[in-house]
């Protein structure tokens with residue numbers, strides 16, 4: 079492997095632009111390097127154990143964990159661990175191939191059947207991640223001239239999948255029914271139209287106005303696709319997400335989910351009609367040309383799905399914990415953005431986030447520091463998430479710590495003359 083420059087050749091072409099430049103000169107990567115050098119690495123902080131309400135971190139300290147998507151508290155649940163272990167023993171560590179060749183086990187088919195049943199869909203197609211569920215579905219939709227209307231704040235994989243489709247992508251303003259309606263009104267009436275939104279937005283916890291969006295889809299004969307990565311296991315009486323909570327499930331053409339949140343695993347799925355699922359299985363790159371989900375992950379997701387369905391009180395606990403944390407943060411002077419469910423965002427802006435994150439981390443609470451490009455420039459947040467298994471005491475203690483951490487960050491920033499942390503200025 080080279081160290082970056084090629085060995086000189088006697089007839090070497092001179093003056094060529096370096097196509098690796100966007101990587102090696104990446105400003106976010108430079109910021110991460112400076113963060114690490116300053117002992118302020120808010121990203122990729124290693125843990126030393128399962129994502130439990132109190133988690134052991136790589137530095138050996140235990141902290142209240144408000145930064146995991148383990149919403150139902152099942153990653154580490156003995157029943158889920160046992161199911162993963164049994165799958166591992168029976169099927170081995172790897173499927174060693176694509177679903178369409180040698181990679182399908184009975185466990186994959188079982189999970190697809192139970193997911194389809196959960197959503198009342200004809201079929202479910204497993205993918206190796208939530209990202210790949212969106213890519214598999216959206217990249218295979220549309221004819222040239224068809225339009226995919228995508229919420230501006232939808233997950234990056236929704237945008238990437240739509241961009242890979244044969245249709246044209248039109249972004250509408252985040253959660254704006256008016257902006258969507260304007261775009262639908264302007265469409266060529268013969269063009270196919272697909273509206274794609276997240277049920278719950280991953281960085282802010284905002285929910286999509288699905289009743290209004292579904293009504294527009296009915297009026298304009300548009301298909302509707304909803305990513306329920308953060309709604310599954312949290313919203314709706316049966317935990318199907320915002321599509322269930324808002325009563326639109328039977329008007330949605332496809333739902334995508336990720337197993338890395340409530341299902342205590344890694345993987346994804348698309349729930350849709352049998353014919354559309356067959357089309358995905360025949361043509362989607364992440365399904366056809368990639369190895370099938372590893373058996374342990376499928377076993378874990380299947381066990382978690384069964385617990386989700388048989389213990390609705392867990393979802394209730396997650397929702398109650400979300401409400402308790404919202405109240406406690408407001409009391410601590412750190413009011414989160416409006417929302418419901420397991421994801422909360424405390425707006426701290428680009429100048430406070432890094433210092434507030436560090437103060438909370440040092441005081442024993444792990445949260446996620448989220449800045450551009452995960453949120454728009456200037457709108458950095460502390461992103462928090464609850465588990466069903468957090469105790470009231472843990473949540474109220476953590477809220478007080480976060481309130482104090484933000485105060486401390488304000489003082490630190492003021493002492494610096496109001497400037498953002500030096501390392502953050504690099505990408506401002």
Ligand SMILES: Cc1ncc(COP(=O)(O)O)c(C=O)c1O
Nearest residue numbers: 207208209233280305307336338
């Ligand atoms: C809304 C949404 N969709 C999809 C994904 C991708 O899921 P995965 O991590 O399984 O690839 C995420 C990840 O956080 C997400 O927030």
